[in-house]
Amino acid sequence: MTTTHNITRTSAESDRARGALTAPPLVAPRGRRRPGLITAGVGLVMLGALVAVWLVTAAGNRTPVVAVAHDVPYGTVITAADLTRADVSVDSSVATVPAGDAAGLVGKVAATDLVAGSLLAPGQVTTAGPPGPGEVLVPLAVAAKKVPAGGLVAGDRLLIVDTPPADADPSTGALHTIGVTVARVGAPDLNGVVVIDVIAREGDGPGVAARAATGRFALVVQGHGGTS
Numbered sequence: 001m002t003t004t005h006n007i008t009r010t011s012a013e014s015d016r017a018r019g020a021l022t023a024p025p026l027v028a029p030r031g032r033r034r035p036g037l038i039t040a041g042v043g044l045v046m047l048g049a050l051v052a053v054w055l056v057t058a059a060g061n062r063t064p065v066v067a068v069a070h071d072v073p074y075g076t077v078i079t080a081a082d083l084t085r086a087d088v089s090v091d092s093s094v095a096t097v098p099a100g101d102a103a104g105l106v107g108k109v110a111a112t113d114l115v116a117g118s119l120l121a122p123g124q125v126t127t128a129g130p131p132g133p134g135e136v137l138v139p140l141a142v143a144a145k146k147v148p149a150g151g152l153v154a155g156d157r158l159l160i161v162d163t164p165p166a167d168a169d170p171s172t173g174a175l176h177t178i179g180v181t182v183a184r185v186g187a188p189d190l191n192g193v194v195v196i197d198v199i200a201r202e203g204d205g206p207g208v209a210a211r212a213a214t215g216r217f218a219l220v221v222q223g224h225g226g227t228s
Contacts, residue, residue: 062087064099065119072114073154075130075183080106086119095121113155130183136205137183137197140212144192148221152196156182159220160198160211178204178211179222 067086072078083106085099097105097120105120109129114120131137140160152158160178164170180198188194200208211217 062089063096065090066097066099066102066105068114068116068118068120071116072110074110074113074181075154076110077129078105078108078110078114078125082114083120088119090119094119095123097122113153130181130199132199134202135199136202137199138180138205138208138212140196140198140208140217141215142194142196142219143215144188144194146219147194148219152182152185152221154182154184157222158182158198159222160208161218161220162211163216163218165216177220178207180204180208 064085064087067084068082069084070082072082080102083102085102088096090096105125108125108127110124111126112124114124158180160180162176178200180200182196183199184197186195186197198208
């Protein structure tokens with residue numbers, strides 16, 4: 001009898017201990033809705049869709065135009081190799097040349113310095129090279145010591161300055177100058193003399209020619225905003 005009671009008590013105590021060690025059931029927390037995050041997500045999706053539509057539309061509105069493939073100095077005859085095609089999206093206020101008109105540009109003359117990579121504008125080419133109306137072209141034979149170290153290129157603006165004879169002192173009065181624009185620069189000869197074709201106003205032509213004959217002049221390079 002005592003043995004049966006002890007077994008029953010031991011079994012009851014074991015059941016109570018097992019119940020005490022059993023973990024209580026876990027209840028998953030209920031998620032909280034955040035309307036602000038949902039609205040922001042919807043807004044981002046809509047913005048992305050609008051950007052995608054804009055990119056597709058912009059890509060479809062590209063226009064083939066003429067661009068400059070190589071630097072072309074002022075007064076130089078344009079060749080087919082100087083031109084290339086560019087598909088761009090530009091405002092209607094920007095003057096460009098349609099790519100289909102490129103062949104008609106070959107043989108024309110650069111009316112200004114054309115820079116590689118830029119779009120060609122109709123006003124940057126002309127049918128005739130310098131000199132233009134009211135201008136004259138005068139060749140200047142220039143010794144190497146009179147040429148700037150960086151050289152000269154077509155389109156450079158120069159002042160031709162009178163210089164005194166070799167054994168005379170510089171003049172103390174105002175020096176006479178003539179403004180010209182470089183049209184072409186020849187290759188130096190064996191003595192380093194370079195012939196430079198310059199454009200001068202018609203009335204200044206004789207004076208430039210006289211100085212070219214005597215060689216009594218110096219060259220001053222002006223900025224491209226200078227006046228000739």
